[in-house]
Amino acid sequence: MRGSHVIAEAATLAGCRFYAGYPITPQNELPEYMSGRFAKLEDATFIQAESELAAINILMGASMTGARVMTSSSSPGISLKQEGISYMAGMELPAVIVNIMRGGPGLGNIAPSQQDYFQATRGGGHGGYRTIVLAPYSGQELVTLTMKAFDLADTYRMPVVLLGDGLIGQMMEPVTFPEPVDPATLPKKEWTLSGAKGRDSRLIASLLLDPVKMEQHNWKLARKYETISQRETAYEPYLLDDATLAVVAFGTAARIAKGAVNRARKEGIKAGLFRPITLWPFPETELKTLAGKVKHILVFEMNLGQMLEDVRLSVGTEAAIHFHGRPGGIISTPQEIADVIIKLAYRHELD
Amino acid sequence: MMTITKTIFSGFGGQGVLMMGYVLATSGMHEDKHVAYLPAYGAEVRGGTANCTITISNEPIASPVASFPDFAVLMNTPSVLRFEGKVKAGGVVFLNKDLVDVMPKRSDIEVVQVPVNSIAQNLGNPRSANMVMIGALVAKTGLVSLSTVVESVKEIFATKGLKVHEINAQAIKQGAAFVQKNNP
Amino acid sequence: MVKQVFKKPESLKENIYHYCPGCGHSIIHRLIAEVIDEFGIREKTIGVPPAGCAVLAYNYLDVDMGEAPHGRAVAVATGIKRARPDFVVFTYQGDGDIAAIGTAETIHAANRGERLTVIFVNNGVYGMTGGQMAPTTLLGQITTTTPGGRVGLRDGYPLDLSQMLAVAAGSVYVERTSVTSPKNVIKTKKAIKKAFQVQMDDLGFSLVEILSPCPTNWKLSSVDSCKRINEEVVKNYPLKVIKDTTQTNG
Incomplete structure (x- = not known):
């Protein structure tokens, strides 16, 4: 379907x-x-x-x-x-x-x-x-x-x-x-509009002219x-237990990243995937915990770095953050991402 | 062992290109394989050409896009010009011999020519040309079994009646027979 | 013993109106409340107020109400009515709301024959924001954004939205009235009542356009404001039944 x-x-x-x-x-x-x-x-x-x-x-x-x-x-x-x-x-x-x-x-x-x-x-x-x-x-x-x-x-x-x-x-x-x-x-x-029968009439509105009430509502x-x-935060960990490098990707990009992680594993690189399922709320705590273990994080997105900002906010200085992205409707191949992972592994002597 | 194959189907709208892909994907599904069907969409779809990519794999599919397909089923000349260069070395290209008037220039791919329109015409239903081709494809590549294809087609066209099903089954078998004889 | 000859309609709250002296909104609110009372439909009526002076209509009308973004009242009302066809749903909109930013929503709701009633209050200016030119502003009329008077080929011509809506096949009843005299107020109430009836009879879209004074932004007295409507405004926007196909549709 x-x-x-x-x-x-x-x-x-x-x-x-x-x-x-x-x-x-x-x-x-x-x-x-x-x-x-x-x-x-x-x-x-x-x-x-x-x-x-x-x-x-x-x-x-x-x-x-x-x-x-x-x-x-x-x-x-x-x-x-x-x-x-x-x-x-x-x-x-x-x-x-x-x-x-x-x-x-x-x-x-x-x-x-x-x-x-x-x-x-x-x-x-x-x-x-x-x-x-x-x-x-x-x-x-x-x-x-x-x-x-x-x-x-x-x-x-x-x-x-x-x-x-x-x-x-x-x-x-x-x-x-x-x-x-x-x-x-x-x-x-x-809370619905259902007719003022046996109760006071009801209003559903976003207008709150009084700043005090508006602040309370905020x-x-x-x-x-x-x-x-x-x-409600949700994410999927994939091959992260022994990973030295974690790819962070969501949606279609995560699918491609999974293929890339599998290819990198065949080359002997301990890569894994952290896939946020909820983008808001972002799985900050879980990613921060992971960052303490992996040392290198590769963010892959089909844009020029947006979730990247949330990853930076979550990880801070716990791990080195790298980025690979293709905007405009280009769909990366799993091999393209695998190549990025492999290069990172060589450059930083990851096993 | 990982086996993942990607097949591109391409031709004019109306040649049943997307249906071929759908039949292959459904057949793969019935054989409990991982499958993904990705149609080309957008402006080009309205322009009269159609193509789709079918991925069949024994493990979860990372990307349903085929940069370098293993197989290409090309039903008209523009499709040959567009996809010939993309097929993986050692891959197989299936041409509709009745409509394609160019031959791929590459020597590292195998070319299978099937006169699908003529075969379908002889069967009494020109519209079953795509079924002839899917029979040829499956017989040559073994992506799925021929009997699964026949059953899948029967299921997809369940509302069309017995006669249509018999013609389709015949078309699939004749496509397979043609390839077994000429490109074993 | 005292005989009560005048009382507050059930569907009107006790709150004191915030509207300017001489404004037509308070009269029109009351008429709507009276009509709801007379039909006995308070418990199944839902109102949708606009952005504009009447944004606070829910402080006065004692029925369930759902707010809409500026111009989208008819769209919000469509959602309410389609989800709950057993409700009687009305919108209350000014001329800027319905005839400028909400033109598309309104025309298409009329064209779909949504079973809604629109109360369209036309005072020819953006009242709440301070008297800027509205789509309905007359040619030559001075507003805060047409200090030298409205010029057709520069600022656009007075838009007769009701006439446009009458063209839509899904509209059944469109009438223009005013509230400048007791006689006109009575006529307006009759029109509102008929518009609700059209909806309850499931015939299609109904709308009452009410020419209403805005003494504050017109910079006229209440009396002169009414005089202006009676003598000038009606020349552009004549009071009449613009469309009534209740007989053919019924």
Whole structure:
């Protein structure tokens, strides 16, 4: 099954019943699948909006009613959606936002890229908020992380970003799906717009004109983000037990890096892979611990060094940090990365 | 031992290029191998040409992209010009003999020419030319077994009925037979 | 014994309006509350306020409300209504909100025939930000960004959004009224009531455009502001039923 279809199906299985989006390559297969899938469900709504702006705001309205909602787009479209994402972060509305990244800036191209790491992990829009950012690297992880995204969004009442790229969106791999979640069995949301019956009328808004109240709200969000950092950080270690050099990579780049690590191992180099699954919160503590053991870290990204900054913040001076990156939609081969690892091993006399 | 093979399929839109890739990927999956199907997408897809890359491996696949494919199935002349130079030394190129009017110049690759349109025409269904080619590819390379391919095709076209399935099965077998006779 | 002849509608909160003297918002809020009361739909009505002076409409209207970014009220309302078709959903928007930054969302919602009711308050200026030119500002009108008066070929012409929305096949009922006299207020209430009815009958998109005074930014007295609407503004924006296909659609 194609990656974009896997996300759409997994969302449906997670109980998502509301989708609004606008066409943009390379993620068009997702809304196409969703429109057909939702047509078969009586309680589901699919809307092709007139713009990304409209799509995210329609999603905002649907989320206010308590529905599990999703939108998807690619880099330029995600920029347009930042308005709504900021509002939803402020109003504490759950939503799942899929970004199938392409090369940029501007219109860029439609090739796979990881150039939106900064935008995704720093909130993206105005107002100093965060979104949880999940980075799937395989077809099967598209299933698990898409479904998990909905749970996280509901638990913490915030937008969750699923950050993929054109390669993972287009690629077909065999996957297995779990049993569907019945939306009726999900925990009831007590904060929704549901009509002022037997209670005071309710308001969902991000406007807080009083600076004291605004500050309180910002602190509330900050405490929530702190809780998420402590509880939800996820990463995958690969061949790290005896490693002298660790590659740090996420998503598609991590896939390529895994192949590179295997090749380097064949050359007798003790290389391993540290793969962040949550990009925000970033697995800082775990990476810092690793840095105390490996001495050399190679960050590999399909951009010119964005996660690199988080690695530097986490590692400090615990290990030497090296970087290799290809922006603009170039897909490195496992051999290319293996060659970088091998050179580093020779230069620093790693065994 | 690691065995990882990459096959590129390329041709005009409408020649069933993506379907060939899908059949191969599905067959690999049925044989419990790791598979990845990566279609070329974007502007070029709308331009009338199509290509896809199939990776089949006995261990998890690092990159589904093929810089240097082991095999290339080239259904028209532009595809030959585009992919001939990329095939790995010692690799095999499969040409649609009915439509390709150039020969690869390289001497370090094997060239298999199959008149897939003619064979399909004789079978009474010109549209099964891609099935002839997949039969030829599998018979020559042993990427998956011929019977798995036949079963996968039956499954993929389950809604099309018995007659279509019989033609497809015939096309796959004739493609295989052609290669076994001419390029053993 | 005292007989009560005038009382606060159920759907209106006790709060004192923050609007300027002579502003039309307070009248229009009350009319909406009265209509909600008369239909008995307070418990299933959801409102979407705009960015603008009426951003605080939720301080007065006692129904569930969800805020929208500037111009996106109709999009947010679409999401609410599509997720919960059993609700009665209305937006409350000014002319800058609906006819400048939110034009695209509004036209497309009308074109899809979203079962929403839009209350479009047209006072010809950006009120909250200090009286800048709005899309609806009249030619020659002086605002803080058209100090010499609005010039068509430089600043654009007064935009008749309601007329544009009437063209959309999904709109069913579009009427323009004003609140400059008791008679006009009564007409406005009737129009709002009909617009809600159109939604509840599941017919399509409905909108009431209300010409409303902004004495503060017009730098006129309340009385002169109403006079200006009656004598000048209506020449550009005539009061009438612009579209009504309730009979054919029903």
